[in-house]
Amino acid sequence: MRDNSVKDKIMRGLVWLSAFVTIGILVWILTYVLIKGMGSLSWAFLTEMARGDGEGGILPMIVTTFYVIAISIAMATPIGICAAIYLVEYAKPGKLVRTIRFATESLAGIPSIIFGLFGFLFFVTVLHFSFSILSGALTLSIMVLPTIVRTTEESLKAVPQSYREGSLGLGASKLSTIMNVVLPSAVPGILAAVILSVGRIIGETAAIYMTVGMAPYIPKGFMESGRTLSVHLYLLAKEGISFEKAYATAAVLIIIVAFLNFIANKTASALNRNR
């Protein structure tokens, strides 16, 4: 008996220690990067053009990142929502649905470097979109599709069946029930899906590096190359161009991601309150 209680204490200690390590790593990364990065983080850094290959500001990178996000999300969100509607509201269990589910899972499991290879081969080379915002956005819209489909699916499933029955009972058609009753109730979940996807796009490097390229200018159109924040950080660190700027860029990335996470959590908790 005594033996057991000692064992229990050790295991309990290990569990607490693991949680502490997990949190500790996060705190370590955050404080280290933020403290080192704050020094060179300034208004000028955020709003100036880049000079040479890494000096100067990061305005072009911010703009490019924004373009890639906007186009990817604009393409992936409608498709993802429609796909989720089909899976939740129309599909009958069977081979087709199983195939779609398996494909969605597989798509989520494909590493970004493979997306990069595909985007480079298909959009950049075969379709002649060259290294451009468009090539990157198309690639990334496929990449975030599973996130949007699955999260939207969850939020559609969470809409109570009685809502649908009420609307159908009043004589509304299936489609208008979905559009006017089900979808509006699922909006917070869909919003969370979009925020998650934005975070994923901001953090993506390999696939963007191979499709958007790394031109450090503000792209004049969607057919031009650009350099996102993540790619910029990668190049600064890999080529050892400027660690000072790298810290500042990493700090910017972390602040954006933390902010997005905060909003996503707020949306999710708003969702839970409504239930």
Place this chain on the structure above:
Amino acid sequence: MDDTRMYEGEAVEEKSYKMEENKARKRFEKMVEAVFLFCAFMAVLSVAVITFFVFARGGPFILEYGIGKFILGRQWQPLGDVFGILPMIIASIAGTLGAILVGVPIGIMTAVFLSEIAPAKIADITRPAVDLLAGIPSVVYGFFGLVVIVPLIDKWFGGGGNSLLAIIIILAVMILPTVVSISEAALRAVPREYREGSLAMGASQIQTIFKVVIPAAKSGIMAAVVLGIGRAIGETMAVILVGGNTALIPESILDRARTMTANIAIEMGYAFGMHQDALFATGVVLFIFIMGLNILLNLLTSKAGD
């Protein structure tokens, strides 16, 4: 008489008009359903197209060069047209295995903490922290590894620090959030009665967790591990930044190493011709690994669903 007949005629017309409208409406609804189905099918289409293009470009090279020579070749010298990717395969497997050995126990224990042990307030702080850990871009992990972990390894063990060990540490951290959140969900799905039954039989809370709850959540936890493996083997930028990227079989944990992913990303920028084909072929091998994992995952999760 006339009046009624006229009225009746109007009613009939009205009815047929309504039926027309209904039909049109039905047709419209069917059309929209087809659009939804098409969107749902996009995932299938995407996987098919991605698989096709990567294999179409990398496959012929493997067959031409020789499967054995490509996969078991120990030398990678693009300038001499020698393309053996055994060093990269070994680095990928070793890095992933190491990351699993380090990251999975910590991840599962943290999940246990969140689902079973933590006071509600502490769990409420820990969970967003794990989410944030999942959201940090991989290139930031790589950068942190480069400026913090690599110098530390150099200081403690020597050898410059860019090493398989650095890859393992960074990957272990990167798979943590995946392992924690999926395992936590699996642990939470274990019915309360299991715990109550075990506690009622006189088992302590810790015994209950490790002898009853974790075994009951086994397939979910396995799914978490498989997802972690997928994330680790596919990671690219972070690995490049800390690994040293020498295309030789690492003989110790402190040797520099280049994974399959790193091999593709580093050389794609300037490769052409046969060299580029060889990089796509590396992608094919990586892809086959990942597909294997996906199928394994599918088996595990469908088992968990039963």
